[in-house]
Amino acid sequence: MTGHDSRRRRTDRTEKFGAREESGIVRCDACPILCRIKPGKLGACDRYANENGVLVRTDPLVLTQRALDAGAPMVPFAGETGDDWDGRALASDRTFITGIGSGTTYPDYKPAPFIVAAEYEGVDTVTVVSEGIFSYCGVKVKIDTDRYLGPECATIRVQGEPVGHVTTAEYGSQMLAIGGVNQLTGGTRKAGRVTCETLLALCNREAVELAIDDGSTVVTQAGRAPVVNGVEEQRMRAGCGSATVGMFAQQWHGHVDEVIVVDDHITGVLTEHQAGVCLDMPRAGIRVRGRKSTPGRYFQVANPGTGWGGTDITEPLTMIRSIDPEVAWPGMRVLLTTTTGEDSLWCILDEDRRTLLPAPIPEPVQAVVERIGENCEPSLCSVLFMAGAGGSLRAGVTENPILLTDSIKSAATRVTMGGAPVYIWPGGGITILVDVTRLPANAFGYVPTPAIVAPIEFTVPVADYEALGGHLGHAIALSEVLVETGGEADVRGWHAENPWPWKPVGQR
Ligand code: SF4
Known part of the structure; x- marks a missing residue:
């Protein structure tokens, strides 16, 4: 076993993944590029190397381990295949083998790199592990x-x-x-x-x-x-302009005569909005720009931009088309704000009943603006990897690929990527979506075809695996994984939010 910085797995994978040629050259057949790698050199993707005439995967296999007791430290695997091993280090209740660093068999009619059998809670289970090459x-x-x-x-x-x-x-x-x-x-x-x-x-x-x-x-x-x-x-905004009006109308009531919540898509106007109507608020007579959709909800008040509320507005009063002096009254209190509360303006209507004059915002109104901000979640980027796993990859799992597809659809087979749960799209094929933050770090690779390499694991009860024509003859015990890898593996902590893959589908 090596630590996280291990660079070379010295296990001879040539029998499984490549072929030796003359002059010590090794041909890697882990993807369609079929690199011919000279001794001491790397393949085109840097994922395989020729080390003394032996094809090696340059990154270690990644095993993940969870603590069985809350707060208990992870137990390293080092040396645990020796005399002092208590036999539990690779038990299925705390260790999961991921596809990361496992390699790829190509063409896929060869059995997947690891087919691991283990018993979990009395159920004999198999996990088929590979690094998929995803062109789609x-x-x-x-x-x-x-x-x-x-x-x-x-x-x-x-x-x-x-x-x-x-x-x-x-x-x-x-x-x-x-x-x-x-x-x-x-x-x-x-x-x-x-x-x-x-x-x-x-x-x-x-x-x-x-x-x-x-x-x-x-x-x-x-x-x-x-x-x-x-x-x-x-x-991230609390809601659209209309929703923001709806959420905070009650809290504004009594402190304002009108609120306009500026939004690129749906701008809300309180006294016209159903929320204002329910509070018996009199109309303020302010007409905003844009197209009226339904009472108190306006589309296209401005062009999209990086100003107020996702519009190009930087001078908020420009969004007001007109003020009806027959309806509005001097001293009318008007708040303009955005759906995040980051921008706001408090105004009082002048004696001419046409001019809004900016003024210091009263404390009770400011508190509600701050409440809008409090209801915003932190803005994030979310990245979901989407790929088709319904192709030849399936042949590494079973002789009859459609049976794997059916097994996944019927939830007998659980699909994970680096241990992370995946969403399977309804309909044909095995089209997967996975949150990349749920996988171990640096789980993805590439080949120059070009395509992305990603770990994938299929976990299924043995009885079902047999029924779908799985390569059961190639299964090894979980405890034998380190033997296969020459004792080398990279041990990572389990992502606490991921369901444990050995558990039957439907359990966490
Ligand atoms: S690109 Fe990488 S995986 Fe593909 S044949 Fe070359 S070394 Fe092997």
Whole structure:
């Protein structure tokens, strides 16, 4: 066993993964590139090397371990295959073998690199472990911000190369789609390479600066706040303008005569809104710009931008189209704010009944503005890896791939990536989504085809595995994994939020 800094696994994987040629050259067949690697050299992806005529995987196999007792330290595996081993170090109640560093068999009709049998809570179970090579893959990125990132369908670029596009705006977030097979394979060689590099960095939780055509630049990193045009985003809005009016109307009542909550999509106007009607608030006679949707809800009050509420407004009073002097009254108290409470303006209507005059905001109203901010969650970037695992990868698991697909659909087989739970899309195929922050660090790799390499594990009761034509003859005991790897493995702590994969589906 080696520690986290282990660089070479010295186990001879040549029999399983490659072929020896003349002059000490080893041919790696872990992907379609089929590198011929000279002694002492690395393959094109740096993941395999020729060490004295032996093909080695340059990163160690990653095992994850959970503490059985709250607060108990992890127990290292080092030496535990020796005389002092109590036999529990690799027990299935605390150790899970991930696909990270396991290698890939290609073509996939060969059994997967590790097929591990273990008993968990009285059920004989098998986990099939591999590093999948995903040509059909990408990431869906959710950026928590109401600032304008760019028009939908706009191209996203890295190093000037197209890597994806802006998709829909969601509730307080903007969605980006990066990668995908067309982006990886359909453009120039350089565009495919840069797309692959971008995916790899995002999946491994590195920061990447994305430039959106006719929009903003966004420094994106999974689990971190986005940086939009050089400014780190702080708050994800409490709701749209209409929702914000609805949430806080009661608290404003008695302290204000009108509230306008500015929002790029739905701006709310309190006294017209049903919330104001229910509170018997008299109309204030203020008409905002934009298209009226329903009472107190306005669309398109301004252009999208990085000003107030995701609009291009920097002078908030410009959003007011008119004030009806027959309805409004001198001294009328008006609050303009945003859905995050980051911007606000308090005004009093002048004697002319047409001019709003800015004034210091009263404490009770300021408290509600601060309450809006309190209801904002921290702004984050979320990166979900999406890929198709319904192809030849299945043949490493079973002789009859459709049976694996059916088994996953019927929930008999649990799919994980680096131990992280995955969401399987309904419909055909095995289309997976996984939160990259739930995998161990640096779980992803690449090959220059170009494609992303990601760990994948299929866990299934032995009886079901046999029924789906699994390669049971290649199964080894969990305790034999270290023997297979020459005693080398990288031990990581278990992600506490992940369900334990050995548990039958439906249990945590
Ligand atoms: S690119 Fe990597 S995985 Fe593919 S053949 Fe070369 S060394 Fe092997």
